[in-house]
Amino acid sequence: MGLLIKGGEVITADARPRCDIYIENETVTSIGQALDVPPGTETIDATGKLVFPGFIDPHVHIHLPFMATFAKDTHATASKAALIGGTTTFIEMCCPSRYDDAIEGYQTWKQKAEGNSACDYAFHMAVTRYDAATEAQLRAIVKDGTASFKVFLAYKDFFGVTDEELLSTLKLAAELGVITTAHCENAVLVSQQQRKLLAEGKTGPEWHEPSRPEMVEAEGTGRFAAFLEQTGATGYVVHLSCEPALRAAVDAKLRGVKLHVESVLPHFLLDKTYAERDGVEGMKYVMSPPLRAPRNQCALWAALDAGLIDTVGTDHCPFDTAQKLMGAEAFTQIPNGIPGIEDRVNLMYTYGVKLGGLNIHRFVDALSTRPSKLFGLFPRKGTIAVGADADLVVYDTEYRGKIAASTQHTNNDYNGFEGFAIEGRPSVVTVRGKVQVRDGQFVGEPGRGRMLRREPMHGPQGAAHAG
Ligand code: URP
Ligand code: ZN
Ligand code: ZN
Numbered sequence: 001m002g003l004l005i006k007g008g009e010v011i012t013a014d015a016r017p018r019c020d021i022y023i024e025n026e027t028v029t030s031i032g033q034a035l036d037v038p039p040g041t042e043t044i045d046a047t048g049k050l051v052f053p054g055f056i057d058p059h060v061h062i063h064l065p066f067m068a069t070f071a072k073d074t075h076a077t078a079s080k081a082a083l084i085g086g087t088t089t090f091i092e093m094c095c096p097s098r099y100d101d102a103i104e105g106y107q108t109w110k111q112k113a114e115g116n117s118a119c120d121y122a123f124h125m126a127v128t129r130y131d132a133a134t135e136a137q138l139r140a141i142v143k144d145g146t147a148s149f150k151v152f153l154a155y156k157d158f159f160g161v162t163d164e165e166l167l168s169t170l171k172l173a174a175e176l177g178v179i180t181t182a183h184c185e186n187a188v189l190v191s192q193q194q195r196k197l198l199a200e201g202k203t204g205p206e207w208h209e210p211s212r213p214e215m216v217e218a219e220g221t222g223r224f225a226a227f228l229e230q231t232g233a234t235g236y237v238v239h240l241s242c243e244p245a246l247r248a249a250v251d252a253k254l255r256g257v258k259l260h261v262e263s264v265l266p267h268f269l270l271d272k273t274y275a276e277r278d279g280v281e282g283m284k285y286v287m288s289p290p291l292r293a294p295r296n297q298c299a300l301w302a303a304l305d306a307g308l309i310d311t312v313g314t315d316h317c318p319f320d321t322a323q324k325l326m327g328a329e330a331f332t333q334i335p336n337g338i339p340g341i342e343d344r345v346n347l348m349y350t351y352g353v354k355l356g357g358l359n360i361h362r363f364v365d366a367l368s369t370r371p372s373k374l375f376g377l378f379p380r381k382g383t384i385a386v387g388a389d390a391d392l393v394v395y396d397t398e399y400r401g402k403i404a405a406s407t408q409h410t411n412n413d414y415n416g417f418e419g420f421a422i423e424g425r426p427s428v429v430t431v432r433g434k435v436q437v438r439d440g441q442f443v444g445e446p447g448r449g450r451m452l453r454r455e456p457m458h459g460p461q462g463a464a465h466a467g
Pocket of ligand 2 (some may be wrong): 183289
């Protein structure tokens, strides 16, 4: 039985026709005015609503052993939260530590997701050590369809790699045509500064930002770019938070380095004063890179509108209040991270498109199309076209509400955006043609999500120099 989405304004990265979309099985099979469909076709009336391609979150943590604890979500909870918020695909960081076996880690992450995620998903494979076994392991993982790597230039002695390991990873990535995503902060400068602050008795969450100042991120970004330049690999800076790091990235782009930039939801809307709140209220806002001085937000929004920031992810990483309190004695022990998977689309639509003048096509591009192109999912995901997966978001721009932990689906006891007003939310969300969400409720099939296998597409020919 087909599904017709009728009369909506269809918004892609480059067009906005008012038309019908007809879906058979899992795929969009026709798009046009007043489509003639078989009798008995289920119809969703999208009159007065926008229809977006399913949104893609290019950076989430779901299963995550980190800082002596585990992030709170399961694939079941995170995927439902994602879908309710309009995200139909996420790419999860598969992060075994430096002391774990890469293949075993990869299998663990896959097993956690399989049969449990309600939306489609893929992985970025973290390279947290590079030894004699690594090359063969990474080749096998890429062959299995995980065609993107992740490196951490921070978190020394846990996830972090040395410069030698970074170089080896990027050489292999260049050969394989795999894109490498990177957390860019200088680990040595961070640990030195952390020790100094703690020795001075500066232990509260308000000292997290001063322990990782902007120049530490700018250095990491510039260094990553230099390694890309030297190896010819393609890179992607994750969660870029501040103007000096942005300048380093744009400078690299201008000299032809194949570098793409992601910023994440918290850095557009929150600033370091949140982490300066008393006690655990401040701890809830500890993440890395840290929330910054407010002036950085203007730079991020402008760069997003101009396309210099390619994508917007969340870095979804929920730790609850009790876990945050692990850092009551020292900010260095506060688990880093904040949830966001459920709220990215509504908040970026409200504060970007609706109230901030962000171009609506750029919004679709940054939250769906460009992640899809950069990470080898296009044209199956990230657009609305005949032959594409029928991942669709019928969006109600008349909805008015407020973000609240009490109504969220993410498994956490707080929401960092508590009280933020939203002016719009998905009224219907489909994944490969099946309605999974109606009006803020999950109504679909848990565990329906599939792992998306991807081909390397950043080879020397630059076949996928997206953007
Ligand atoms: O604070 C953060 N960002 N936590 C998650 C791990 C990471 O660095 O992405
Ligand atoms: Zn990170
Ligand atoms: Zn992350």
